[in-house]
Amino acid sequence: xxxxxxxxxxxxxxxxxxxxxxxxxxxxxxxxxxxxxxxxxxxxxxxxxxxxxxxxxxxxxxxxxxxxxxxxxxxxxxxxxxxxxxxxxxxxxxxxxxxxxxxxxxxxxxxxxxxxxxxxxxxxxxxxxxxxxxxxxxxxxxxxxxxxxxxxxxxxxxxxxxxxxxxxxxxxxxxxxxxxxxxxxxxxxxxxxxxxxxxxxxxxxxxxxxxxxxxxxxxxxxxxxxxxxxxxxxxxxxxxxxxxxxxxxxxxxxxxxxxxxxxxxxxxxxxxxxxxxxxxxxxxxxxxxxxxxxxxxxxxxxxx
Amino acid sequence: xxxxxxxxxxxxxxxxxxxxxxxxxxxxxxxxxxxxxxxxxxxxxxxxxxxxxxxxxxxxxxxxxxxxxxxxxxxxxxxxxxxxxxxxxxxxxxxxxxxxxxxxxxxxxxxxxxxxxxxxxxxxxxxxxxxxxxxxxxxxxxxxxxxxxxxxxxxxxxxxxxxxxxxxxxxxxxxxxxxxxxxxxxxxxxxxxxxxxxxxxxxxxxxxxxxxxxxxxxxxxxxxxxxxxxxxxxxxxxxxxxxxxxxxxxxxxxxxxx
Numbered sequence: 001x002x003x004x005x006x007x008x009x010x011x012x013x014x015x016x017x018x019x020x021x022x023x024x025x026x027x028x029x030x031x032x033x034x035x036x037x038x039x040x041x042x043x044x045x046x047x048x049x050x051x052x053x054x055x056x057x058x059x060x061x062x063x064x065x066x067x068x069x070x071x072x073x074x075x076x077x078x079x080x081x082x083x084x085x086x087x088x089x090x091x092x093x094x095x096x097x098x099x100x101x102x103x104x105x106x107x108x109x110x111x112x113x114x115x116x117x118x119x120x121x122x123x124x125x126x127x128x129x130x131x132x133x134x135x136x137x138x139x140x141x142x143x144x145x146x147x148x149x150x151x152x153x154x155x156x157x158x159x160x161x162x163x164x165x166x167x168x169x170x171x172x173x174x175x176x177x178x179x180x181x182x183x184x185x186x187x188x189x190x191x192x193x194x195x196x197x198x199x200x201x202x203x204x205x206x207x208x209x210x211x212x213x214x215x216x217x218x219x220x221x222x223x224x225x226x227x228x229x230x231x232x233x234x235x236x237x238x239x240x241x242x243x244x245x246x247x248x249x250x251x252x253x254x255x256x257x258x259x260x261x262x263x264x265x266x267x268x269x270x271x272x273x274x275x276x277x278x279x280x281x282x283x284x285x286x287x288x289x290x291x292x293x294x295x296x297x298x299x300x301x302x303x304x
Numbered sequence: 305x306x307x308x309x310x311x312x313x314x315x316x317x318x319x320x321x322x323x324x325x326x327x328x329x330x331x332x333x334x335x336x337x338x339x340x341x342x343x344x345x346x347x348x349x350x351x352x353x354x355x356x357x358x359x360x361x362x363x364x365x366x367x368x369x370x371x372x373x374x375x376x377x378x379x380x381x382x383x384x385x386x387x388x389x390x391x392x393x394x395x396x397x398x399x400x401x402x403x404x405x406x407x408x409x410x411x412x413x414x415x416x417x418x419x420x421x422x423x424x425x426x427x428x429x430x431x432x433x434x435x436x437x438x439x440x441x442x443x444x445x446x447x448x449x450x451x452x453x454x455x456x457x458x459x460x461x462x463x464x465x466x467x468x469x470x471x472x473x474x475x476x477x478x479x480x481x482x483x484x485x486x487x488x489x490x491x492x493x494x495x496x497x498x499x500x501x502x503x504x505x506x507x508x509x510x511x512x513x514x515x516x517x518x519x520x521x522x523x524x525x526x527x528x529x530x531x532x533x534x535x536x537x538x539x540x541x542x543x544x545x546x547x548x549x550x551x552x553x554x555x556x557x558x559x560x561x562x
Contacts, residue, residue, distance in 0.1 A: 179418070189400040
């Protein structure tokens with residue numbers, strides 16, 4: 001039974017979901033609405049990287065089977081997603097005088113706009129970075145684990161980004177201000193925190209991580225204008241499972257949902273007739289089961 | 305002693321706004337302020353002042369607008385009209401993050417600590433507007449409030465009500481404000497804890513911070529105050545020295561439940 005293989009795939013897929021979940025949860029914690037444009041922010045990041053990769057693709061030596069140019073493209077994808085989301089916050093969300101439901105509906109419209117713009121420029125077909133698909137790492141094949149260096153690159157990059165975010169949140173002034181503002185915005189202002197700035201930084205960081213997730217999703221699968229939107233439901237499930245608004249909950253929820261998703265083949269292997277086309281459904285069922293016991297998610301606190 | 309709505313007017317004049325003489329020592333002054341939430345007016349032509357090194361207590365029935373006074377001074381509500389002056393400068397409508405930088409501190413009644421942050425982090429957040437090194441100030445606060453010193457690394461949500469109130473003071477004091485606004489320091493506390501908190505208020509005041517305090521427990525609040533204002537329906541009904549208000553028959557009957 002290729003359990004190790006499923007676990008390895010789960011780790012790769014989880015890495016992408018975790019990056020996306022953190023961003024969604026960060027923005028929820030501070031902007032106080034469920035951002036339906038988050039998936040399409042991933043798409044924006046992926047396509048910005050694709051366009052950049054077309055220019056700098058051949059650049060430099062290869063790291064983990066990826067040319068250095070890919071990492072340049074990744075950085076551009078992250079920055080583009082961050083800037084686009086922050087600009088949307090400033091121009092659209094902030095200028096609207098509405099509640100969190102109004103913002104949620106607005107973000108669905110914003111999602112359509114992002115997707116349409118991507119489609120106008122890049123077409124609606126599937127596409128890819130055109131990096132040669134690698135053979136599985138030889139050393140791991142005997143253990144029944146077929147992962148490529150690209151998969152390793154995804155997991156390592158995600159781990160570095162998540163670790164970096166943890167350091168930022170716990171050990172920098174900006175991170176403490178972000179947590180304080182998410183905890184109690186009024187008290188934050190009363191304490192002298194310029195919350196408008198903190199909010200902007202939160203958008204930049206959350207959307208930047210989503211952009212990274214989008215680029216890795218494009219590397220893992222393919223790119224298409226619907227790629228981010230298609231995965232949004234899974235990301236929401238992860239965030240809700242972890243406890244919406246909690247960054248560490250989103251990490252855990254993203255990890256669990258990604259793992260469950262990739263472990264679904266195990267069911268058929270042991271004779272339960274549930275095919276991999278139900279991977280998301282299985283993840284959602286487990287999410288619902290957890291929420292029945294912990295209505296605010298794993299890391300969620302009682303509503304205040 | 306007859307009730308004295310103002311020092312030099314006929315006590316029976318009733319609705320006339322009491323005279324509120326400011327002096328060279330006045331640090332905070334509200335002059336004919338109207339304010340409220342949305343379309344609902346709460347403060348109606350409210351005039352009061354706070355002199356340096358004073359404790360002034362605002363008392364009055366629920367809905368009189370006591371907390372609204374503090375929120376309006378602090379920019380959490382916009383004054384509709386009238387002036388709010390701090391050391392002579394108009395601060396009416398200034399954003400809270402700028403009011404802090406002018407030297408005013410505010411301790412809200414509820415949700416006055418960052419529950420998910422540690423005690424130490426709460427204090428650091430209190431000093432974000434300071435440019436200098438926070439450590440000496442925070443060390444002094446730990447010395448003055450040993451209760452919070454013992455809990456440095458504990459999440460604020462794990463503190464007891466009294467400890468939380470002390471932390472809320474300490475957070476506001478990191479800025480070493482010239483004026484501290486305190487909303488109902490004794491709310492929700494057991495009587496002996498409330499007494500400790502009132503002691504803390506007096507101690508903070510002794511370090512040259514003028515205090516404008518709202519207190520539901522009017523008798524206790526006035527007992528540690530220099531002066532008091534009785535608010536009703538968004539305006540000042542009576543003002544006098546705190547002792548005089550405590551002894552005043554009409555104030556006692558109407559507002560102290562005596």
